[in-house]
Amino acid sequence: MNTKNIVACSYVEGSDKKFTGVEASTGNKLEGEFSTATQQDIDSALNAATAAFNVYKNTGNFKKAAFLTAIINELNAIGEVLVARAVQESGLPLARLQGELGRTTGQLKMFADLLEEGSWVEAIIDNALPDRKPLPRSDIRRMLIPIGPVVVFGASNFPLAFSVAGGDTASALASGCPVVVKAHAAHPGTSALVGEAIVKAAKQCDIPEGVFSLLYDDAYEVGSQLVKHPETRAVTFTGSYKGGMALVKLAQERKEPIPVFAEMGSINPVLLLPGALDTSAESIAAKYAGSITLGAGQFCTNPGLLIAVKSASLDVFKTALVSAIEQVPSATMLTKGICENYHNLSKNILAENGITVLAESKVTNAELINQSAAKVVEVSAATFLSNPKFQEEIFGPYSLLVVADDEAERLAVVKALEGQLTVTLMAADNELAQYTELVSALQNITGRIILNGVPTGVEVCAAMQHGGPFPATNDSRFTSVGATAVYRFVRPFAWQDWDNALLPDELKNGNPLNIWRKVDNKWTKD
Amino acid sequence: MNTKNIVACSYVEGSDKKFTGVEASTGNKLEGEFSTATQQDIDSALNAATAAFNVYKNTGNFKKAAFLTAIINELNAIGEVLVARAVQESGLPLARLQGELGRTTGQLKMFADLLEEGSWVEAIIDNALPDRKPLPRSDIRRMLIPIGPVVVFGASNFPLAFSVAGGDTASALASGCPVVVKAHAAHPGTSALVGEAIVKAAKQCDIPEGVFSLLYDDAYEVGSQLVKHPETRAVTFTGSYKGGMALVKLAQERKEPIPVFAEMGSINPVLLLPGALDTSAESIAAKYAGSITLGAGQFCTNPGLLIAVKSASLDVFKTALVSAIEQVPSATMLTKGICENYHNLSKNILAENGITVLAESKVTNAELINQSAAKVVEVSAATFLSNPKFQEEIFGPYSLLVVADDEAERLAVVKALEGQLTVTLMAADNELAQYTELVSALQNITGRIILNGVPTGVEVCAAMQHGGPFPATNDSRFTSVGATAVYRFVRPFAWQDWDNALLPDELKNGNPLNIWRKVDNKWTKD
Incomplete structure (x- = not known):
């Protein structure tokens, strides 16, 4: 090397x-200066x-x-x-x-x-119109x-x-x-x-x-x-x-x-709708215990915020989440600094009024350093709305459950959220259609919206959008x-009346690269 | 009203x-408060x-x-x-x-x-791949x-x-x-x-x-x-x-x-190549006298900078330009402030070392106020390169002719230019192909490049780019x-595993709007 x-x-x-370099799990210096x-x-x-x-x-x-x-x-x-x-x-x-x-x-x-x-170069050609009146194009x-x-x-x-x-x-x-x-x-x-x-x-x-x-x-x-x-x-x-x-x-x-x-980064809100909790509280809890702690929670798309309305099914979800989180072993975090930050922030947040610890990982690797410990905490929607500190990202296997009294209060929580990379809704069949206003408000604050999945695991494909309104990114476009x-x-560049032979191949007459182009307002490969 | x-x-x-409101040509107050x-x-x-x-x-x-x-x-x-x-x-x-x-x-x-x-919404669809290994998409x-x-x-x-x-x-x-x-x-x-x-x-x-x-x-x-x-x-x-x-x-x-x-704004450099001057010095001069003074020079694309290499043909161009500019009547400028600014800046620039007045309009409308007076000035390339003040826009019917000793010096001038909305080259048949390096350097500083035309008169069409590197605009993209x-x-937004019925029509199965979409990496209307 x-x-x-x-x-x-x-x-x-x-x-x-x-x-x-330093070995993350031991602090030992690695080969190479x-x-x-x-x-x-x-x-x-x-x-x-x-x-x-x-x-x-x-x-x-x-x-x-x-x-x-x-x-x-x-x-x-x-x-x-x-x-x-x-x-x-x-x-x-x-x-x-x-x-x-x-x-x-x-x-x-x-x-x-x-x-x-x-x-991909988005070639657009407007051919000359020498006979156009009053002026040729x-x-x-x-x-x-x-x-x-x-x-x-x-x-x-x-x-x-x-x-x-x-x-x-x-x-x-x-x-x-x-x-x-x-x-x-x-x-x-x-x-x-x-x-x-x-x-x-x-x-x-x-x-x-x-x-x-x-x-x-x-x-x-x-x-x-x-x-x-x-x-x-x-x-x-x-x-x-x-x-x-x-x-x-x-x-x-x-x-x-x-x-x-x-x-x-972003706290990637997850909205747990009542129908989903009524039918699948335990499987959702298992799925989210996994997503919260995947890679020691060190993803931009880590689900750091769960938003639900109180119900008996939510209590089932909570019980299942607690038992799953407690069994997630600690994991090595990326650096000493990130690990210290995680422990400090996830401890300091408990000093805020109205917060309670729901679950903490009980399985530790005592022989290794820089270990995470998964933690899920809970606040009421009223408490969340009163304190912007609860929206700050805590990078690591941490999530905050916000419990609203009713759907109106949940909507207020959503409207108070800052920009996010992702938002997820967990919904039963046909349930989503009843939440038009909630979905519209969520769209305003995110770049990607997910139904019945987890935000972690960003697919690399043509349709992916990984970027959302400030402060998730500084430019949601x-x-x-x-x-x-x-x-x-890239930036757009226009050639006017240029010699065909000197144009880039993408723009030459006859379309030598056989690409899609917009020619005189029609998309074509001609 | x-x-x-x-x-x-x-x-x-x-x-x-x-x-x-105020009448620009008289200063009289207009109807309406x-x-x-x-x-x-x-x-x-x-x-x-x-x-x-x-x-x-x-x-x-x-x-x-x-x-x-x-x-x-x-x-x-x-x-x-x-x-x-x-x-x-x-x-x-x-x-x-x-x-x-x-x-x-x-x-x-x-x-x-x-x-x-x-x-125009650039719909992209990546269909689910439930059987993909190791994970479904x-x-x-x-x-x-x-x-x-x-x-x-x-x-x-x-x-x-x-x-x-x-x-x-x-x-x-x-x-x-x-x-x-x-x-x-x-x-x-x-x-x-x-x-x-x-x-x-x-x-x-x-x-x-x-x-x-x-x-x-x-x-x-x-x-x-x-x-x-x-x-x-x-x-x-x-x-x-x-x-x-x-x-x-x-x-x-x-x-x-x-x-x-x-x-x-921008000073929209115009490069006069020797072949063009040898064959068409007088018609180019007539065209540019018109472009410099069109609308009292109050266009973002006004040609405020002409760049040439000294030659006998350039002298013919200069003589023709002077005679054309002198005959352009003064015109009413948009506001008192703009007119005062124009007169101050086009006067103050003459205090810089090495600048000479080439031509000034001799036809005035004494009975009107806020009148422009077309002005063309000249500096050597060495003078231009030594003083960044010559690159500052003077909004109005003003242009600066920069005369280089040779093509190498002209290239140095081009490489010293700030970002521009447009650049124009005046070239004879087949002349452009000899100027690869010049054209490449020009491309780096502009958003639109024009051959044998004038920058004024921005066509409104699909392929137009009106925006260039800083300081022509603050965002050339x-x-x-x-x-x-x-x-x-606009900003991109992604829906993941969303209910088809709740998607925007642009993204629904069956393409109800019959638009062009990229589906599984193929452009199609299907």
Whole structure:
């Protein structure tokens, strides 16, 4: 494993400030020493990215798809070593990381397929109307073009799927944008292994070197300088509200403001409707005990808020949830900091008025460190409405049950909610149709709404929306998961009366790429 | 003409602070007294907008199209009176405003057509895969939904096409968003007439009243409160850099930041290539004398920068341009403030080192006030590169010719340019192919590139892009002109395993609206 910083596909020394990876479950230092990148490394990475952009922006869809496919192959070639290192650094279970590697390569494949199909650029052609009165119309053709170098922040909770070759990198590379990744300090070794795979793939595919850089830092300086760098054109981030908003602020204070796509988490309300509880209280409890504690609760889509109206069936649900949660073993959290935060926040919240503990995990791994302990607490709707602290995310296997006296009070709770990534309704057959106003209010505060499922386990597909109203993300108009994530890194561009031979293939007469285009207001492949 | 503020389609009193319209060419007060809206009016307008949103967001495409069509009819019914008032308030010629009314109704028609066709919501369906291993896939369906109340600032330079029923309002209403318009104080009477037309149309079509409000102010307080209001979800603005950035800042400082779409102008560089000058110096000069002075130069796409390499043909161009500019009569500018600004800026720029006056209009209208005087000035490329002041927009019939010693120096000038709405190249047959690097550099700084035309006269069509890199706009990913302007006011939303009967028609099985959808990664109308 080469632990040096990568600038434009070349390894560079970095500074004298060093750090190592740490095994999450023991605190032991792991093999390999990483250097914080220097300001020179940052400048070189971004300047090389801009130079490479002027080539890469015109690189054809098939060549970019081949690059993504080469990354898949390189990742699969080191799969066992990579997953083993990720297990050590993240404390996540082997099966989860094996699955996450599959998700990572699946994402790359999805973008490669999107490129090969080619219609993603949204080509629109309005042919000239030379005889139009009073004035002739010019020939105007428009498609989406890449915006330039993208800074990607690796996420602690997805060491593969949202880090060095994760969804942000894959979608930026697909769009035609060079990427400078700031490795997450919680998994530098995993990052180094993936970085090496991307470098190899770039060289195999004759991709300009400036298209990929990977920089290390176990503090905030490198990340902050990357966002402030004049050549940076966009930033992606998945993490805390505080971290995301700090980057948003830096990006806005630049001379030239740039977009930040910050996915800042959410408490993902789950509405338990009475019919569902009457028919399936126990199975819903079992399902949610699993979803709340999956991956030690370290998902952006963790169900941190359950909202119900009091009833006998709700008591059945509670009893079943308590018994399930108590039996969930503690699990290793991603980092010491995340674990301490979880324990502090889930303890401090109990100091608020009107809160009671419903259930706590009783199975602990005493021999390991950084252990979570699942916790479900309860407040009345009136208490919830009186205290905005109950809406704050507690990252980990925690959930808050809000009990309303009636449906009117539940609606008031929903109307008081902040923006969310997801909302879920558990409903019996035909029950949903009676809740039009509730569903309408829920739609206003979320990006995805789920019926009779769990919010965890975000499907990577064309229709996925992973992004919701503030503060779930800072910009609900985009998604960080799914094929349309590519639209974060493009802008429309119009050519007027341009030489056909000099137009991009996507816009040429005769449609040489055989893509879907809107020609004179009709969608066609002609 | 009813001059009262309109809150949720009803006329309200407003405050005691009054102002009138002013005839641009004489300074005479015009009929009708307007009141600055109160804070209560602002609150009522936004609260009514939010209430209406919960109905209007689910209003079908055909009903929204009928509403837009009703606005067209109401505008046409008052066309003569409306245009006459707009001529008085703006000082723009009758023919221009007749054309602008046609453009305004044309825009409304374009969005009505877009709605009736229906595919604009970008429906994507990924059907469930119950047998997928290791986990089944849910049914996930996604389309674009409206974001909520939009605050539209009327623009001084398009009293019809970018004001009360202009492109911003039309696209917001098409998307399903209620609109609160802040009338531009330079044309309150025009605004009142258009506002009345929209109110009538809304009532005819049974559109919820909160969908439209129109508020007056001849200062900044109402606009500022509208941007800060917690119910506002987006803001559109066309005007100065200073004005646009003030709104961007207000929007970012909110507890919940919201998008602002600020089109802040541009100097629209025109590259005169040697072949074009060798063959057509005089006709290019005539064309550009017209474009620079059209509408007293008061267009966002006014060609404020001409970039050439020195040659004998350039001298022919200059001579022809001088003689054409000298004969352009002065014209009434939109307001006293704009005219004073134009005269000050176009005078002050002459104090910079190395600038010479090439041509000035010699035909004045002594009997009218607020008169422009066309001016073309010249600097060397070296001078231009040494002084960023030369890149500042001077709003009016002004253009700066930059003369480079050779193509290398011209490329340096292009690489130093800030973001622009448009860039134009004047080239002879087959000449463009020799300028790959120049064109690539130009693409990085603009949203639209034009061959052998003029940037003024922005076509309203599906392929148009009117928006460019900062500071031309604050967000180059969107357009304020053309059919895709509707994408400023929507966000993607996903339904997971939802009841088919409760899905929007756009996403239902069987495709009842017969729209284009991406189903399991294939575009289809099935």
